[in-house]
Amino acid sequence: MASGERVRVAVYRREVAASLERVLENVRDWEHLPWLHRSSFAGIERLDAGSWGWRARVAMQPAGVELIVEVRIDPDGSRYVTRTVEGPGAGTEIWTDLELRAASRTGIRVEFRVPDVAPQHAADLGAAYVRLYTRLWDEDESMMVERQARLAERPRRSGADPEPLDLGPLDSVRARLPLRVAWGGRSYRVVDVDGELRAHATVCPHWLGPLDAASVEADGSVRCPWHGYRFDVRTGRSCDGRALRLDRAPRVCVDPETSRVRLDRASPSPSEERGRGPAGLPG
Ligand code: FES
Ligand SMILES: [Fe+2]
Numbered sequence: 001m002a003s004g005e006r007v008r009v010a011v012y013r014r015e016v017a018a019s020l021e022r023v024l025e026n027v028r029d030w031e032h033l034p035w036l037h038r039s040s041f042a043g044i045e046r047l048d049a050g051s052w053g054w055r056a057r058v059a060m061q062p063a064g065v066e067l068i069v070e071v072r073i074d075p076d077g078s079r080y081v082t083r084t085v086e087g088p089g090a091g092t093e094i095w096t097d098l099e100l101r102a103a104s105r106t107g108i109r110v111e112f113r114v115p116d117v118a119p120q121h122a123a124d125l126g127a128a129y130v131r132l133y134t135r136l137w138d139e140d141e142s143m144m145v146e147r148q149a150r151l152a153e154r155p156r157r158s159g160a161d162p163e164p165l166d167l168g169p170l171d172s173v174r175a176r177l178p179l180r181v182a183w184g185g186r187s188y189r190v191v192d193v194d195g196e197l198r199a200h201a202t203v204c205p206h207w208l209g210p211l212d213a214a215s216v217e218a219d220g221s222v223r224c225p226w227h228g229y230r231f232d233v234r235t236g237r238s239c240d241g242r243a244l245r246l247d248r249a250p251r252v253c254v255d256p257e258t259s260r261v262r263l264d265r266a267s268p269s270p271s272e273e274r275g276r277g278p279a280g281l282p283g
Helices: 020-028 030-036 119-153 170-175 270-276
Strands: 006-016 041-050 053-060 066-073 079-086 093-102 105-115 165-169 179-183 186-193 196-201 221-223 230-232 251-254 260-264
Touching (some): 020 053, 020 105, 030 053, 105 119, 165 170, 165 179, 196 251
Antiparallel strands (some): 006 105, 041 053, 165 260, 179 186, 186 196, 251 260
16 A cells, blocks of 8 residues: 655756856746757646745646646755656655855755655666756756856847848858848848748847747747747747847848848837937937
8 A cells, every 4th residue: 555655766966057046047947848848848837936936737748647746945045846746656756955066056966755666666767767857957957058158148239230241142142041140249040931031139038048940930930949939030029929029130131233132220110210209309
């Protein structure tokens, strides 16, 4: 008969190249599970969240098995416990201790405590947890490192756009699509949407996720790989109704006489146009 007694099936230790601040931000970020960790999680629905942590219904890959999971974070940020509240493995607790080792190094110790495990299955179950957590922390670490780098380098917007940039003959530009270009110290990508060339910013306005490898859908949208938010590359607007927008991108112009392609200043948006007012005075 099940006693509910938990058995420690494995302990996993590692260090990640991220600050404690980034790690705790990541722990609170329930939303990335089915996107950043898409090979492990199929979906998530938040049920509750607060300064204490979060609770969510989580669908696992590959079968879509659902669990209710709760993450509780110690107030001093040195430990959090992930509990399976309902579903297969209910009662499992995963205790994670965090240790600040340097400005961008955090030590991690994870202990897996599973109820009612037969002794002969404990080692295999422990190994499976360690494999899963190695993959999850690899994916988290790459996101945290990239986010930290973007936060550090985030360019300040200068008032003026840079000079137009010649990209070459239309045929050769089309042959290189999607084309990454740097303009004015920022990175853009030129893509074809419905036969028209468009440039879009390659940094997601949510958490600075990478949009430079996102496929462009038939409706002109790209999806960020970190949390799945979608943006229309023609307008920069959120396709999910969020108050987020891609940074303004240059216009892609094709000279009708020479067929050369250039990046040029974007037309001001209607609100910028309105704000300009007569003789350059605020409207
Ligand atoms: S960084 Fe969160 S959706 Fe892009
Ligand atoms: Fe994660």
